[in-house]
Amino acid sequence: xxxxxxxxxxxxxxxxxxxxxxxxxxxxxxxxxxxxxxxxxxxxxxxxxxxxxxxxxxxxxxxxxxxxxxxxxxxxxxxxxxxxxxxxxxxxxxxxxxxxxxxxxxxxxxxxxxxxxxxxxxxxxxxxxxxxxxxxxxxxxxxxxx
Amino acid sequence: xxxxxxxxxxxxxxxxxxxxxxxxxxxxxxxxxxxxxxxxxxxxxxxxxxxxxxxxxxxxxxxxxxxxxxxxxxxxxxxxxxxxxxxxxxxxxxxxxxxxxxxxxxxxxxxxxxxxxxxxxxxxxxxxxxxxxxxxxxxxxxxxxxxxxxxxxxxxxxxxxxxxxxxxxxxxxxxxxxxxxxxxxxxxxxxxxxxxxxxxxxxxxxxxxxxxxxxxxxxxxxx
Numbered sequence: 001x002x003x004x005x006x007x008x009x010x011x012x013x014x015x016x017x018x019x020x021x022x023x024x025x026x027x028x029x030x031x032x033x034x035x036x037x038x039x040x041x042x043x044x045x046x047x048x049x050x051x052x053x054x055x056x057x058x059x060x061x062x063x064x065x066x067x068x069x070x071x072x073x074x075x076x077x078x079x080x081x082x083x084x085x086x087x088x089x090x091x092x093x094x095x096x097x098x099x100x101x102x103x104x105x106x107x108x109x110x111x112x113x114x115x116x117x118x119x120x121x122x123x124x125x126x127x128x129x130x131x132x133x134x135x136x137x138x139x140x141x142x143x144x145x146x
Numbered sequence: 147x148x149x150x151x152x153x154x155x156x157x158x159x160x161x162x163x164x165x166x167x168x169x170x171x172x173x174x175x176x177x178x179x180x181x182x183x184x185x186x187x188x189x190x191x192x193x194x195x196x197x198x199x200x201x202x203x204x205x206x207x208x209x210x211x212x213x214x215x216x217x218x219x220x221x222x223x224x225x226x227x228x229x230x231x232x233x234x235x236x237x238x239x240x241x242x243x244x245x246x247x248x249x250x251x252x253x254x255x256x257x258x259x260x261x262x263x264x265x266x267x268x269x270x271x272x273x274x275x276x277x278x279x280x281x282x283x284x285x286x287x288x289x290x291x292x293x294x295x296x297x298x299x300x301x302x303x304x305x306x307x308x309x310x311x312x313x314x315x316x317x318x319x320x321x322x323x324x325x326x327x328x329x330x331x332x333x334x335x336x337x338x339x340x341x342x343x344x345x346x347x348x349x350x351x352x353x354x355x356x357x358x359x360x361x362x363x364x365x366x367x368x369x
Contacts, residue, residue: 032213033207033214034242035241035242036334050219057228057242058231063258064258065301067259067260069297070297071260076333102262108221111224113221114216116213119214126324130200136322138317138319
């Protein structure tokens with residue numbers, strides 16, 4: 001009797017376990033990448049390329065923010081710079097460095113186009129993404145008790 | 147009697163299903179342990195111990211295992227693993243788990259200020275701006291020094307902040323929505339977590355400071 005009960009329980013346990021495993025596999029994937037990695041996928045997927053992944057941590061060891069965000073004109077917005085290969089080979093954006101002079105050049109497609117296909121443009125590990133609920137919006141002045 | 151959470155069931159089932167315990171370490175003991183300890187799950191499968199807690203298991207995973215790089219792409223395996231490059235750098239408990247400011251101050255890193263000239267130096271402004279906070283947390287000190295080590299004045303002025311003390315309305319909700327300080331903090335610079343509040347909220351309140359009472363308390367009819 002006890003034995004049977006345990007069997008049933010273990011069956012159920014295994015089912016939960018598998019469900020939990022797949023849930024965990026789906027969730028834990030994106031949750032592990034390095035803080036501040038940017039996936040850029042405005043156009044790449046549609047052109048049959050993997051999305052580009054830009055590692056902030058790697059570049060900030062070599063350059064201060066100012067080099068890219070002031071001198072090279074990268075706006076503070078993931079996907080907000082409409083980067084294309086035409087601009088890159090003209091020496092804009094990534095192409096200001098990935099030109100075989102400052103850093104390895106552009107024919108190394110798969111160094112940049114390394115994202116999992118279908119991953120949307122996003123900023124990895126941002127505080128907003130990690131919140132359990134949407135960010136708190138303060139009471140607006142009209143609703144605030146005076 | 148020890149109560150088991152669903153996660154120990156899940157771990158146990160994984161051990162059963164895949165027959166390997168090497169990859170999974172459970173500090174909650176074995177599923178087979180004792181009778182009568184299944185209460186939570188027997189009532190409802192909804193009652194896991196943590197429903198919403200998110201924790202970084204391996205905060206600096208190498209690219210092929212990090213969930214955004216495609217392991218089938220040959221280039222992925224040539225990319226550097228963060229942990230490999232962070233060796234010797236001062237650590238923190240959030241973000242990249244690297245204290246980027248201290249790394250510069252200690253001379254461990256010297257990222258370029260100009261794309262081509264490795265000897266160019268930043269124009270550093272040593273000016274602290276204190277922002278008194280109406281809540282019980284310590285007041286905010288905005289240090290120009292640490293910022294101008296990395297950034298140019300034009301990165302913040304005037305698009306994000308008018309350069310005038312007190313002229314900008316800043317609140318935590320704006321920051322969490324990615325505005326004001328939140329343009330960078332929570333994206334690239336250190337994020338907003340319990341462990342980082344004190345980095346910004348760094349000036350203790352005067353000893354006699356008390357939080358203001360809300361109107362509803364002052365006029366509470368049920369008091």
